[in-house]
Amino acid sequence: MGVGGWPRFVAVRLGGAAVSLGLVLISAFFIFRVLGGDPVSAMTRDVPATPEQKRQLRHQLGLDDSLAQQFAxxxxxxxxxxxxxxxQYRRPVADLIVDRLGATVLLTGTALVLSAGLGLWIGTRAGWRSGSRFDKTHVGVSLALWSAPTFWLGLIMLVVFGRLLGWFPINGMRSPRTADGWWPQTLDIAHHLVLPAVTMAAVIYAQYVLIMRASILEQRGEEYLVTARAKGLTDAAVLRRHAVPNALLPTVTLVFMQLGAVVSGAILTETVFSWPGLGQLAYEALKVPDIPLLQGTFVFFSAAVIIANTCADIAYRILDPRVRTS
Incomplete structure (x- = not known):
């Protein structure tokens, strides 16, 4: 792709992202109004309220407006x-999202680093030693974990390592009796982080294993590796210096795409472990239903996926010269 084609390419991708975000905004409004349930009844379930008080509350929330007025x-x-x-919180949705965002970024960021690091290492070795016991074992384990439902795997981790063995906390992000100070608080958060982060990483790392393995297998047949060996390089050096850098291209774009997918996939993990992030916030909103909060979290998760996918598309064309010249 020539220099002149880059502005058009970026503009097309950004335009597509803008259209997708617009459709998300429309969907977020209508989807959560057909879920069923009355927010006013849910909010007054434990508080005695007369029909007049319920009507006033409905008016304050704007629920007695027409659908067109609510959409506007x-x-x-x-x-x-x-x-x-x-x-339910009587606070701006944007403030609630900002308050919970840090916990979700910590969880998903840790899971992404774990899954990418482990997946790339296993995928590289499996592809380089295709057909070996290492390859068959790790590919089989990866596929089994990838097919496991996140909530089921999380419950297994919670029961085994939280309840039976008692190695890790089973819910929350902090223990109330933790001593004050940066170091004790950090250790406490890290202790709570282990089970949910490992659960998320175990489900998604298989994608890195399979893509990196396929990329290494493709590179093994290239002539430049034969030339590198003919120059006297060891097998390990050929893998590290030549095969891996070229095989990383598709995996780098997967990392960008997973940034959005992992954030949006945090709902189940945060719910199982009561992790106080955006996923748990969305679950709490769904029980009411808290329509503005549901809309806000839905838009945020969807925007994260759209932006990450757009960045992945652009990054791939920057990193791969074959695509830039096509």
């Missing part, structure tokens, strides 16, 4: 940077 208010709020007011 919603769109205006989104473009002004306001995602509405949470029904």
């Amino acid at each position: 208010t919603y769109v205006k709020g989104v473009f002004s940077g306001q995602l509405g007011q949470s029904y």
